[in-house]
Amino acid sequence: MRSFKRFINRLEKLKKVNLNQTKEVLTERKKLENLIVILQEKLTIGMDKVTQCKEDFKIINDLAKDINDSENFTT
Numbered sequence: 001m002r003s004f005k006r007f008i009n010r011l012e013k014l015k016k017v018n019l020n021q022t023k024e025v026l027t028e029r030k031k032l033e034n035l036i037v038i039l040q041e042k043l044t045i046g047m048d049k050v051t052q053c054k055e056d057f058k059i060i061n062d063l064a065k066d067i068n069d070s071e072n073f074t075t
Helices: 002-013 020-069
Strands: none
Touching: none
16 A cells, blocks of 8 residues: 555656657647658559650560561562
């Protein structure tokens, strides 16, 4: 019981802290987490487009090579 009383007395003597800043930090953290999710989705979409462009470019180059190779084609 004495230990419990000492604990309560020490708690009562502690300086009170305003938790508004903590709340603001948690709110800002949540906003940043949401922003990261959105940016990751956009990055994935962008990388998919880059991959598709590379594939399209290769196809175009292959077709251009075929066209060039067949310029002198005679029947």
